[in-house]
């Protein structure tokens with residue numbers, strides 16, 4: 067049945083392209099996934115170096131390195147853009163999504179393999195433009211929120227902001243195409259018996275994420291286009307002098323920006339669910355509740371945007387609404403956390419590196435989650451707004467939590483992707499260094515924020531010196547943990563032991579573990595059949611067999 | 615293990631809560647202090663209520679965190695592969711799922727009621743006795759007193775090498791904005807170039823200064839003293855050096871200051887401030 071969908075590019079399947087053509091022209095979901103992951107690793111190194119430069123500047127009061135404070139603002143901006151658009155999104159959605167959605171649902175490839183290729187190259191072009199924007203004119207010193215009028219032609223006269231806008235346009239177009247591809251793949255290319263309610267939670271997570279991308283990114287594209295024409299063609303969508311309104315930008319940006327944080331964290335939810343289930347050797351607790359909690363989070367994520375604008379002057383009743391709507395998100399989020407705990411409860415837990423990162427994720431996500439409940443309240447948020455409390459909150463709940471999920475995913479799937487297994491000992495050491503590092507780095511920032519230290523400043527009143535130094539020490543530890551990760555990648559490919567088809571044993575029940583390691587260029591050419599009662603966790607219920 | 619964790623959290627919570635109270639006895643000085651771990655002490659009714667609400671939130675979020683992390687720790691110890699070689703197959707428990715949906719909703723209701731009360735209290739002053747208009751520029755503030763014949767002056771940050779003893783770096787300005795204590799002040803905030811944000815943490819003040827908009831907030835300062843804040847919206851290269859300094863005087867001293875200030879700033883023609891009486895933004 068599903069063969070009909072693949073017949074169209076059948077002639078590609080039969081030969082293995084080699085050399086540079088294999089990559090540049092690739093239509094293979096695994097190769098494209100690999101390229102996304104490499105792109106993310108490159109961007110992470112650039113974005114990481116920027117964050118260490120930021121922490122180095124902030125280690126002591128006074129201006130240490132950035133006499134040109136515009137360049138400091140450029141770094142803050144580029145760090146945000148890189149990490150959001152070119153590290154987390156490519157790795158989670160383009161990388162692991164590309165690799166494992168087809169494998170997990172028993173599809174031979176993505177629905178639109180050529181579109182898959184253009185999605186990647188648009189993203190790569192976006193990354194190039196974004197990095198070059200930092201070196202054009204004065205650079206974009208606007209923060210990743212790009213609020214006009216600061217981002218208008220009057221206050222950023224060079225071409226840097228235009229470069230940034232076009233970079234986001236390219237990356238956004240790539241993401242929209244990728245989202246369409248994932249949605250079509252999940253809806254049309256599931257193997258016989260793989261009903262929606264049997265899909266692994268990672269596939270659910272990617273599906274919900276793809277819908278968020280599809281609905282949120284066009285809004286950003288529209289907002290960016292208006293900014294572009296304001297800057298270059300004399301329109302005044304955001305210019306008061308021409309009847310425009312800077313708040314229009316804020317509404318549009320955050321209508322995209324809030325779903326964006328779920329675009330980042332939902333795939334992490336999926337990864338964490340797979341890992342916890344595998345290493346507890348138990349099916350996910352409350353599977354349907356978990357799947358629909360993600361749908362609920364995705365939906366509510368679209369109607370809470372103005373909680374980023376509590377101090378902007380929007381009306382009191384609006385703030386009351388956004389307070390209540392935002393707090394509602396805590397309910398499905400709570401369901402997820404308790405279901406993860408219940409999945410582990412009664413399990414037989416192996417503390418392999420992926421599981422350690424999943425546990426680390428829970429720690430970060432809970433701490434970042436409860437400060438989110440504080441910030442949801444307009445009546446108190448205005449005190450923390452634009453302070454380091456917010457910086458600490460979103461790094462805990464979204465940024466670092468997502469990085470933990472990505473590390474976990476890497477260790478979990480590297481055997482399947484490369485055919486070589488990572489060094490458990492090195493990975494455990496890397497976990498502890500990174501875990502301690504990020505907590506020393508970000509926890510004191512709660513204190514700085516409560517004390518009133520604004521974000522996005524290269525220098526601060528002397529009273530904030532103590533915790534800033536602690537935070538910078540944490541950044542140094544984090545840096546060691548990060549560089550060690552790159553070393554472990556090298557070590558895996560150089561010295562890694564040959565990975566078995568299923569290195570994790572009875573707990574690993576999703577379909578990717580039924581194919582050899584490394585996964586062959588083409589997989590599921592014969593479609594697997596999934597039995598009743600599986601949530602993509604066949605063998606536990608005696609389910610997955612290959613079709614004849 | 616569990617008991618120890620709980621005790622630790624309670625001690626921490628108590629320290630945080632009492633810390634806020636102790637500082638109140640000292641002379642009023644709203645500025646950050648080294649190694650502080652909580653909000654700056656409160657010197658306005660709004661900020662006092664923020665403290666109360668934050669203390670409630672702290673108790674809730676610390677309890678939730680400790681509970682979840684304690685379960686996590688228990689699961690890790692009790693259900694590791696060595697102690698529990700055979701995993702259970704349980705993947706449903708309707709009662710449990712209902713409980714962990716319903717209990718968070720109840721906690722949220724407990725939070726929402728004081729939260730909304732605080733929001734509406736902080737939004738609008740009851741009967742403002744005077745008005746202050748604040749205008750943000752790259753990179754200083756201008757203050758206008760519509761009740762004092764639109765007396766207007768600029769408040770320029772003091773460079774580090776020109777600070778007098780006792781003036782904190784990046785916080786002190788040449789002409790602080792002066793306000794009387796025990797007076798409800800309506801504050802109108804705007805800007806004439808990019809978006810800034812007028813913020814004074816210890817008074818519970820933070821409002822975006824947006825060109826083309828007049829945002830309203832209010833303050834009632836309870837003690838004479840000095841209160842510092844910083845611009846709280848990225849506004850360009852000197853964003854970090856755009857401080858706010860409020861001097862609160864007794865009502866009599868304030869009247870004296872007004873008389874003297876009117877002379878001092880008379881030479882300056884302030885911007886037209888008819889806008890200052892415009893409709894409230896909220």
Ligand SMILES: [Cu+2]
Nearest residue numbers: 810845849856
């Ligand atoms: Cu400013």
